[in-house]
Amino acid sequence: MSAANTGAAAAVAPEPRWGLTQREAEARRVRHGPNTLTREQPRSAWLFLGRQFRSGMVWLLLGACGVAALLGEGADAVAIATIVVLNALVGFLQEYRADRAVLALRALTAPSARVLRDGVSAVIPASQVVPGDALVLEAGDVVAADARLLSAHALLTLEAALTGESTPVDKQVGALPDTTPLAERKDRVFMGTSVAAGTAVAEVTATGMDTELGRIAHLVRTAQEPQTPLQQRLEGVTRMLLVLCVAVGALVAGLGLARGQAGVELLLAAVALAVAAVPEGLPTVVTLALAVGVQRMVKGHVLVRRMQAVEALGAATVICTDKTGTLTQGIMEVREVWPPESTQRVLE
Template sequence: MERTFYSDTPRQVLDTLDTDPDQGLSQGEGARRLAGYGENKLEKAKPPGLFRQVLAQLRDPMILVLLAAAALSFFAGGGQDWLDTAIILLIVVFNTVISVSQEDNARKALEALEKLAAPRARVLREGVERRLESTHLVPGDILLLEAGDYVPADGRILWAAGLQTDESAMTGESLPVHKRAGDGLPPDTPLAERKNMVIGGTVVTGGRAKVVVTATGMQTEMGKIAGLLLRQGQGETPLQRKMKEVSRVLSLVCVGVCAVMFGVGMLQHRDILDMFLTAVALAVAAIPEGLPAIVTIVLAVGVGRMARRNAIIKRLPAVETLGCASVICSDKTGTLTKNQMTVLEVWTPAPALRDRALTLGTLCGDAQEGPGGYIGDPTETAIAQAAAQAGLEKAALERDMPRRGEAPFDSVRKRMATCHALPNGEALVAVKGAPEAVLARCTHLLGAQGPRPLTDGDRRR
């Protein structure tokens, strides 16, 4: 029976998975579980071998007609006139080589892209935050999530601050889902209402959270869907359906004409063998041997043009399917980025206030220092990196002014606020966000001569 982690309390989930929320798993335990559970990735259909690829091409209806034509041509010539047969077979070989080669190159390119785009996850291992390849996640890992992160596995939320996820790929709901930690839900709670769980394959749109991984790979909700898809065969493209219809009609017409010619010859009392050879020759002449080669060449040219536009086509006939599209809707910018930002300029009313601005920006952020620099939201890591270059290390600032509370950024408030304890016992509230959202709530401006009332002109400037 499948375990419903969403109906258990957080303590029960942690006990079941034998993990610690503050330490996570040890490296050795993580390796042991990885060997037992397998890698955190979805299974794919095993790519066909060379023999099966060739066989698939030869099963094409038009190719079968050509092979039949080659056999008839060879038989009609009594095995002596083999030129027509050789030409037809050469066309078949040419068509097969191009198709198999293109599909093999496309598969290798896609595999290379998947390795290049493999996401990494922030996890706690032995109490230390680490960047781990998402394929190495195992049940029991403590996962750290924040806005913009890809959720690499199913998990139960242990702690959350303003967490929202986009689950449209799973539930069809376009609006972000508000998530929270809490006690268990009823066992019959549907997937779309499991507010204390995150689903692998979704995206964090706001807030932060600490999650314990409950399922990886094919055991995730996304994996269950992938398992259903694996049992579905590939459908035919419009071009393949048209070619099959042409082959069927052509075959029927050839057979019909040959039968009529043979029948007429018999009524005229002609030699049976001569009439049979005449009918076979007529059939061979009626078959357009160059059609498959022409279609393959045209498709290959289309694949080449798409490749120059950085698009990978897995199967040749798919080029024609794209040509059937009249409208393509996309919400992407078409821009590839490194997901990194850099502070180029800091503007303050007085140069002496630059360090204060960087200090507040760093405190009011969730960027964390990792092995290769700061990790987290690109904007926050850029601010923390700029502060570090000015001699203001985030770890030192937080030791002097530890965080005591926070109000996460969201699309409605358009700002984030954190509260910090000062050494003198007072509290400091640091706020960052959209200029219009922050300035609308400011009353004074801190300048070189101290604070003064903030005017509308100051706001515009």
């Protein structure tokens, strides 16, 4: 154990009765499972490719391609097929690369925790922390599980990731009821938060998906993905085009029958007009526009896993937030004083 770690443990005066024996920890790990959050499994490339064909507009184009091929319009069929394939490839490459990048970032983190085992401070993988363990915390540590403070010395934690509060939260030993609002539980530390200052020893009360962070992870995993405004409008355009194609075909067929034309010729003319009404370039234009938006966000160090999210973000007109400022840098500082006459007094 390094001198710094020894000092941290001494500052909070850990007692021999705190923590677990190695045998108890093994038994609890079997009972409670690993201290990890359930994450979605890596998705295959085929799944990303299949997602590019869920749009009604794409299926309308595929139908037009098939009809053109049946009518002997090979050039039109090849052109439409090429547009559909290019559109799918652009969307696939953008989303698949972003997903791989997110997985790579997760792999960079190998969290660990300092606990008391058999009365001795030891560093173990965070996944091996179990309920009843005594966490030894110091400035810079990331809390490995939800825990109740046994001892604390000038402890401040950053809980912005959990509660949105950008300023450090003062923590003290106490016995607040479990019904206390999350942001007011001064006697607890939570998984995923970090220690800004001070030292402490805390008894683990929940691990993995039973933690507050685990509950949030469950909500995220079970949340439905609604269609973006652009997707809704494209679906509306697709339905309108289908109705238009059928109406045009019926009108042409009716006029032809009134003039005494042959049935086969009328069918070919009606289908040809319906195919011509399909805007083959629309999906490609939309996909390329979203791809350009994704690339601009990448330059700002933002990973976009679904291209449609770019359009949804651009459609936002009002952002509702609170005083914490965690949507920016999480830093509250004076930028301007009003009225200007007060500037000198503030500086003094």
